Amino acid sequence: MLIILTIMLVAVGALLLVHLLMLRREIGRITEQLGRYNERRTGKKMDVALFDQKLEALAGEINRQSNLFIESETNRKRAEKEFRQAVANISHDIRTPLTSILGYIQLLEAESITPEEKLEYIAVVKNRTRRLQALLNDFFELSVIESLDYSLQTEKLEMTGLLSEILVGFYDSYNERNITPDIRLPKEKMFVYADESALRRVVENLLVNTVKHATGHVVISFKRQRETADFTIVNDAKELVGSDVNLLFNRFYTADRTRSDQASGLGLSIAKSLMKKMGGTLTAELDGEKLMIICRWKLCD
Structure with a gap:
């Protein structure tokens, strides 16, 4: 009876040792996969060769984290692109009326202009200034609205x-x-x-x-x-x-x-x-x- 019990314990121990070695090898394989993915040498997600619920759950969470990172990176790049475009557009929209204003101010400084021309130039300067003011007001309003602490009273x-x-x-x-x-x-x-x-x-x-x-x-x-x-x-x-x-x-x-x-x-x-x-x-x-x-x-x- 003692011999049978000993054999059973040795068999169980051997099975546990084999399973532990297989787990160790699988963890090493997952680590290697993750390393290649982090170094951008592959876009392949984690897979598990050994049937083990805990390892499969771990690989699933790693893949989920990878997806969240990719989504975050995509959103970041899109936000950067939108920001660059916004800067380019607002620069264009500010520069256009400013250039016009400066041009008409130079015309107003000329001694040869008639009173009628002076009134016309002043009207244009006022119009371009109002456009610039409207642009800056809208830009400020949008930045306030999109801030996290901006709230509405419904x-x-x-x-x-x-x-x-x-x-x-x-x-x-x-x-x-x-x-x-x-x-x-x-x-x-x-x-x-x-x-x-x-x-x-x-x-x-x-x-x-x-x-x-x-x-x-x-x-x-x-x-x-x-x-x-x-x-x-x-x-x-x-x-x-x-x-x-x-x-x-x-x-x-x-x-x-x-x-x-x-x-x-x-x-x-x-x-x-x-x-x-x-x-x-x-x-x-x-x-x-x-x-x-x-x-x-x-x-x-």
Whole structure:
């Protein structure tokens, strides 16, 4: 009996020793794989040859960490690219009016100019200065909105009446551009939770963008969906055909670098950031030559 017990203990010990050696070898193999991956000699993820739940779990977590690192690195590179593009664009947008201002100041210093020319040059300088001021104000506002400690005070707002009030304020702007918008608002009241000041800013930015860039027929509607209230603007946008309309919300993006002097290129980006802060969404879709911008809030009772 003692001999049998001894044999069993030796067998168990041998099995444990073999398993330990196999674990040791597998850990060494995983370490080698991880080393090659960290040195960028391979993009292959960890795999386990030995069937062991603990080792498989470890390899899974290593692979998960690798995926998180790749995602973080991708986001970092994209942020760096966007930042460089933003710097390039804001440099262009600041340099253009500044160059113009300096040029007209030199003209004003000339002794040969007439009083009429002087008034004309002063008007141009004022216009370029206002453009520069608007650009810097928008840039500062966007940086404040996107800061982590920026918060909004949400409350229950009745949207139909609020939208009607905002739209009335844009009557003259649309009329000056010879645009007669097709406005479709419901008779019923709809309520959402939002910050009123931020909501007004979002809607006004969208309408200003339409005034500046829309041509032809413009449809502005507000509808109740199953769980959301959707404010939608649809207008012709032939210049955007074939492009990524989501770029419209990027800082300083413009489909036309010869945009009007009053455009800062930040209006839609500010609107999207505010919607995100309010828990809503702002998206764009292209249907043929029609651009559809959709602003969506969650309905409340």
